Amino acid sequence: MPELPEVETVRRSLIPRLVGRRVASVWARPIKLREGIVPSEWQRLVGMELLTIERTGKFLIARFERASALFHLGMSGRMTLAQPDNELAPHTHLRLGFDGDLELRFADPRRFGAAIVRSPATLARHRSLQALGVDPLTGDVEAALLASARSRSPIRSVLLDQRVLAGLGNIYANEALHRAGIRPLRQMRTVGRVRLPALAAAIRQVLTQALEAGGTTLRDGGFVDASGKDGAFAVQLAVYGRDGQACEECGATIVRQMATGRSAYFCPRCQR
DNA sequence: AAGCCAACCTGGACGC
DNA sequence: TGCGTCCAGGTTGGCT
Numbered sequence: 001m002p003e004l005p006e007v008e009t010v011r012r013s014l015i016p017r018l019v020g021r022r023v024a025s026v027w028a029r030p031i032k033l034r035e036g037i038v039p040s041e042w043q044r045l046v047g048m049e050l051l052t053i054e055r056t057g058k059f060l061i062a063r064f065e066r067a068s069a070l071f072h073l074g075m076s077g078r079m080t081l082a083q084p085d086n087e088l089a090p091h092t093h094l095r096l097g098f099d100g101d102l103e104l105r106f107a108d109p110r111r112f113g114a115a116i117v118r119s120p121a122t123l124a125r126h127r128s129l130q131a132l133g134v135d136p137l138t139g140d141v142e143a144a145l146l147a148s149a150r151s152r153s154p155i156r157s158v159l160l161d162q163r164v165l166a167g168l169g170n171i172y173a174n175e176a177l178h179r180a181g182i183r184p185l186r187q188m189r190t191v192g193r194v195r196l197p198a199l200a201a202a203i204r205q206v207l208t209q210a211l212e213a214g215g216t217t218l219r220d221g222g223f224v225d226a227s228g229k230d231g232a233f234a235v236q237l238a239v240y241g242r243d244g245q246a247c248e249e250c251g252a253t254i255v256r257q258m259a260t261g262r263s264a265y266f267c268p269r270c271q272r
Numbered sequence: 273a274a275g276c277c278a279a280c281c282t283g284g285a286c287g288c
Numbered sequence: 289t290g291c292g293t294c295c296a297g298g299t300t301g302g303c304t
Contacts, residue, residue: 003297034280034299058298075298076282091282110281112298128299153275162299169297218297219284240297261277263295277303286294 002058002073004136004167005210006223006231010079011055013226017081018098022049023064025097034074035114037093042117045069045096057132057166061123068123074112080105081226132166136207141165142200149193156184157260159203168203171216171240174265176203178239183271184264185257209236239265 002010023046028039048064055061060079062069071079078089082103094106094115106115118126134144144165148158158164159173168176177184179202182191191199210216215231217223218241223231238248243256243265252269 006297032280072298074281075296108281109283110296110298112281151274157275160298171297216297223297260275262298273304275304277301279300279302280298282296284295287292288290 002077002223003169003172004058004207005172005233006215007058007060007073008055008137008211009215009225009231011053011060014079014081014104015053017102017226018050018104019052020049021098021100021102022047023096024099027095027097029093031093031111033093033108033111033113033115034072035116037115042094042096044117050098056129056135057162058169059129063120066119067117068120069117070114070123070126071106072114074108074110074114076110077106077108077113078224079226080107080224080228131163133162133164135166136168136203141203142197145196145200146193148188149196151188153188154185154259155182155188155191156264158188165203167207170262171237172206172210174240175206175238178266178271179206181271184266185259209233239267241265
């Protein structure tokens, strides 16, 4: 579900309603996610004030007074705000009750997500955070691409590699490559270095526009922000999920091709 | 040692 | 209606 624009949308919708509030209660299921939920970790948060919520790549970090919580939404994770007596969505694994009768809920049907609590120092040393590359909203995308210019992998795989750029997923990698006129499965090293600045610009542009639209919701049950609202960017997708349809740029038929276990979408005429 | 690929899960869409 | 198959927005560990 969530790539950078969706995670950032969640962050922005949580902050105004949660920051400055204190944790009043914790309800946590000891369930195995990518990193399992350990209820006793979460109980430590009771009484602590939420100071900030940060994002790096697709991770959210909620900073409390003496502990930090790391969230990853995997493919199907949702973080929503609710009243304590509201009906519980299926696969809700964690509920943080805040003062003011507001509850943060984490649900994740496919269980590829993560939700852990650590001391700030320990969390900073966490494996998955250490390995992260440049955040495309704040870092130098062009430099990150140039540093990977000699890779023998398909260029889409490079864009999906969180050690290079932290935040792109399959939707926006395909969309950025369409905007830049580059085929997703083409070897990175065969793409001329002169084309990389345009690709960097396309990446920043598509992420920024998706964020302005509140992210991409592909179908019912997909991504929602903290209030349960859908993202509006799906109508602006040029290639993702549009195989068989005409390219808006040139009219050629958009192709879907399976590679590295995931669908690549591209226009065979405007992408080379 | 870089680069594939299966594995981890559940659910929805589709075909018969 | 029901059952089987395929596919899904991500990451990682193990293999070559």
